[in-house]
Amino acid sequence: MLRSTFSRIAVVGAAAATLFAVSSGPALADAQTSDKTITLPNGRGYMKFHDDGDVFEICDTKADGNGVTGTLKKQYVAGNIATMWTDGDGGDNGCDKHPYNVGNDGWYQMTLKWNGGGATVTSEWFNE
Template structure:
């Protein structure tokens, strides 16, 4: 009888622990996704940053070399299709441009940044709120 009671208590405890872990999983994952994101070009040519507080993207040309940088935001919808939402550039001066855009949780978003003088494009991981 004591063994049966102990077994029931162990099963109930394990079920409660599993329920807690499963129910807190999405909340913890959401905390990881909701934050500022930054991608940087090599050689300090520029960066693109998503500022979560206010949903603002900052595109920065950090070298006054006359070329500038171009940032793009893409969205992958729940159905799987991907579209370019906007493209914005920061000219050949040393400074930053800001682009407000409300990032939601109805899909995934990806930033890309390229130096207008050539070279590879840098890409962020997919993210959402």
């Protein structure tokens, strides 16, 4: 009797683990590939990661006297988080571009804020 109870628990545990692996696989794959874009509300700007070439684009899209500031953070495998760089755009034509080689030795996150105040927009964590 005791043996069959353990067998049932093992089967249920294996089924749950399989379900978790299947359901989380596509979400993790999406976080690891392609371009990423975050956008500020009210058309104030955006920050985009171009996977082909590893270039970040920071764009102030509203002529309101305030620019935007983008930041790239990295979470290392050990768990600590560091700011890799901060760059801004505003007051000139075109967007600012910041080349940075994103690897797969940790996870990266973009943040973007409007320099006139308000909340910061944050991307999901991603890598290549």
